[in-house]
Amino acid sequence: MHEMGIAIEIYRTCREAVREHGQGRLQRVRIAIGELSAVExxxxxxxxxxxxxxxxxxxAELEIDWCKADQRCPRCNESKDRSEGSWLRICPDCGTPLEVRGGDELDVLEVTFETDDDAAPP
Amino acid sequence: MKTIVSIRRKALAASEEHAEELRGRFAESGTLVLNLISSPGSGKTTLLETTVGRLAERYRIAVIEGDVATERDADRIRALGVPAHQVLTGGACHLDARQIETALETADLLPADILFIENVGNLICPTTYDLGEDFKVVLLSVTEGDDKPLKYPAIFSRADVTVITKADLLPYVPFDLDAVLEHVKSLNPSGTIVIVSSTTGDGVDEWCDLLVERLGSKRES
Structure with missing residues (x-):
């Protein structure tokens, strides 16, 4: 399981963002995880x-945006509906390699924190 | 007061910055860097021993070994007269770019023509971490079973090169090679597949040629 290490990195990234914009207690964090990021x-x-x-x-609350990949067949010229988390990169209709866009997200999108003017920096 | 900050920053930004720094360093030294990933016991170290035997006279080779415990793998490589450094993760299931930086500071590995980083034996976690390598290589031994590419699709779709190892055992194990080749192609249409046996030497020339060719194209670009 590598998610623990990733959670620690997400926390560090959030704390750094807070530090850059002031100081305070984290309230809510919004992150993006792609279906092909290999992260659960x-x-x-x-x-x-x-x-x-x-x-x-x-x-502090963690909100997760689940991001699907756009798997497009250049020959059929359309995006293919794949089953959730499918990694197979061959068009189910014509066998052409699919062009995959997105789905590999592992990003911190938004950090909400509460400033407490009396509090010392955490 | 409540403050909302939109940042859109890679969650692994800190680790990825280190990987980019390493990539710059490897570009400067003209070193081809491979990140070898597989299950424990699939033959990563044995393939490296065979590769060193073939290439060490003509190319400067260095190896970073990742394991939970023991210096065994690095010892095996050093016994062949090639510099090797053992990273002990103490339980962690993958290597991180920062550990590669420390390894380069600790041991005399560069300058080298080819640096092999043998990751901790695991088909899942190392997939997510960039070590500044040119490409990932996944190994699958025929004794592990032919269902692995479909069961662990992330690594097979992200590795530029898939090496099927222990091919000399194919007659003795129920491993449908054609199905595996088809599955790997479906997961990674642009990837390269090499079939080797470190025991008989079959396929090792093809593997070494691939390394030399990739080293050449890296230095040309």
């Missing part, structure tokens, strides 16, 4: 909880 959202949630528990950002 439930395990990221589990890792996130483990990372923030007992810390200054305990209770």
């Amino acid at each position: 959202p439930d395990l990221i949630r589990f890792g996130w909880e483990a990372v923030i528990v007992d810390g200054p950002d305990a209770g």
Whole structure:
């Protein structure tokens, strides 16, 4: 399981973003995970909880945008509906290699934090 | 006061910055870098021993070994007179670019023509981490079973090269080679597949030619 390490990196990225824009306690974080990123959202949630528990950002919510890949056949000239998380890059109708766009996202999109003017920096 | 900041930043940005720095360093030294990924016991170290035997006279080869514990793999490579550094992950299931930086600081590995990074034996976690390599190589031994590409599609679709190993055992195991070749092609239409046996030497020339050719194209570009 590599999601724990990724959750730690997500947390670091969020803390850095907060530092760049002030200081305060994380409230909500929105991330993007692609269906072809080889990362399991439930395990990221589990890792996130483990990372923030007992810390200054305990209770911060993690919101996950699940991003599907666009798998387009250049010969049929259309996007193909693939089953969830399909990695097969061959057009199911004509056998041409598909052009895959997106689906590999693993991004922090938005960080919401609460400034507490009296609080010392975490 | 509540502040919302939109950032859209790679979650692994910190690790990926290190990978890019490494890539720059390898470009400068003209080193071809491969990230070898497979299950434990598929023959990564044995293939490296065979490769060193074929190429070490003409090319400077260096190896970084990733394992949870022991110096065994690095010892095997050093015994052949090739510089090797063992990264011990102490339980972590993959190597990270920062560990490669430390390895380069600790051991005299560069300048080299080809640097092999043998990742921790695991078909899942190493897939996500960029080590600054030119390309990933996935190994699949015929004794592991022919269902692995479809069961672990991420690595087979991301590795430029798939090496089927222990091919000398094909007559003794139920491994449908044609099906595997078809599955790998479906997952990775532009990838290259090499079939080798480190024991008999079959396919090793093809594998070494591929390395030399990739080294040549890297240096031309």
